[in-house]
Amino acid sequence: MATDKYSVLLPTYNERKNLPIIIWLLAKTFKENNLDWEVVIVDDGSPDGTQDVAKQLIDVYGADQILLKPRAGKLGLGTAYVHGLQYATGNFIIIMDADFSHHPSAIPEFVALQKKDNLDIVTGTRYRGDGGVYGWDLKRKLVSRGANFLATTVLNPNISDCTGSFRLYKKPVLEKVISETKSKGYVFQMEMIVRARAMGYAIGEVPISFVDRVYGESKLGGDEIVQYAKGVWNLFTSI
Numbered sequence: 615m616a617t618d619k620y621s622v623l624l625p626t627y628n629e630r631k632n633l634p635i636i637i638w639l640l641a642k643t644f645k646e647n648n649l650d651w652e653v654v655i656v657d658d659g660s661p662d663g664t665q666d667v668a669k670q671l672i673d674v675y676g677a678d679q680i681l682l683k684p685r686a687g688k689l690g691l692g693t694a695y696v697h698g699l700q701y702a703t704g705n706f707i708i709i710m711d712a713d714f715s716h717h718p719s720a721i722p723e724f725v726a727l728q729k730k731d732n733l734d735i736v737t738g739t740r741y742r743g744d745g746g747v748y749g750w751d752l753k754r755k756l757v758s759r760g761a762n763f764l765a766t767t768v769l770n771p772n773i774s775d776c777t778g779s780f781r782l783y784k785k786p787v788l789e790k791v792i793s794e795t796k797s798k799g800y801v802f803q804m805e806m807i808v809r810a811r812a813m814g815y816a817i818g819e820v821p822i823s824f825v826d827r828v829y830g831e832s833k834l835g836g837d838e839i840v841q842y843a844k845g846v847w848n849l850f851t852s853i
C-alpha cells in the first residue's frame with residue numbers, strides 16, 4: 615500500500631552529463647523501495663543543453679515521472695526550489711543536488727527515519743556520525759565549516775549541518791517554511807533550517823557522505839559567501 619508520494623526537486627545549471635545518471639539512480643532507488651515518485655527538474659536556461667537531455671528523459675520515463683519546469687535564466691538556487699515546489703504533486707518533497715554529491719541511495723534512510731518518528735523534516739548531515747565530505751580542497755572545506763560554525767554560534771539551531779541541501783520535508787511544512795524564507799541563493803538552505811527550528815518543527819538528521827561532483831563545476835562563488843554572512847546577520851536580528 616503506497617499512498618505516500620515523493621517529489622524530488624532537482625535544480626540544474628549545466629548538468630547535461632550528470633542528469634541521465636542521477637535520474638536513473640533515483641528511478642532505481644524508488645522502484646526497489648516500492649515508493650511512488652516524481653522528479654521536478656528546474657533548469658535555469660543552461661547553455662550546455664541540459665533541457666534537451668531532460669526532454670529525452672521524459673520520453674524514456676514518462677511525463678508523470680519526470681517534469682521539466684525551466685526558467686529563462688540563472689536566478690539562483692533558493693528561488694529554483696520555490697519555483698519547482700509549485701508543480702510537485704507528492705505529499706513529501708526531497709531536495710537534492712543533481713551532481714551525485716547527494717547519492718540517491720540515502721533516500722530510503724531519510725524515508726525510514728521520517729516514518730519512525732513522524733518527523734516534519736529529515737536533513738542529511740556531513741558533520742555528524744558517519745557523515746563526511748570527499749573531494750573538496752582545503753579552501754572549500756574551510757568555507758563550509760566556517761559557514762556552519764557561524765550559523766551555529768550566532769543562531770544556535772542545534773543542527774549539525776545548516777548549509778547542507780539534501781533534505782526531506784512534509785510538503786505543507788516546506789510550503790510554510792519557504793513562504794517565510796527571504797534569501798535567493800545558497801544561503802537559502804541555512805535560512806530554511808533555522809526558521810524551521812524556530813517554528814518548532816520536528817527535525818531529524820541522517821549522516822551522509824558528500825562527494826564532490828565528477829562532471830562540471832560548482833556554482834558557488836564569492837558573492838554567495840557574502841550573501842551567506844548577510845543572511846546569518848538578518849536571521850540574528852529577526853528571529
Ligand SMILES: Nc1nc2c(ncn2[C@@H]2O[C@H](COP(=O)(O)OP(=O)(O)O[C@H]3O[C@H](CO)[C@@H](O)[C@H](O)[C@@H]3O)[C@@H](O)[C@H]2O)c(=O)[nH]1
Binds near residue numbers: 627688712777778779
Ligand atoms: N536551477 C538552478 N540550479 C542551480 C543554480 N545554482 C546551482 N544549481 C544547481 O544546484 C545544485 C548544487 O550546485 P553546485 O554548484 O554543485 O553546489 P556545490 O558547490 O556542490 O554546493 C553544495 O554544497 C553547498 C554547501 O554545503 C550547498 O549549500 C549546496 O546546496 C550544495 O549542496 C546543482 O545541481 C546545480 O546544478 C541556479 O542558479 N539555478
Ligand SMILES: [Mg+2]
Binds near residue numbers: 711713715827832
Ligand atoms: Mg555540487
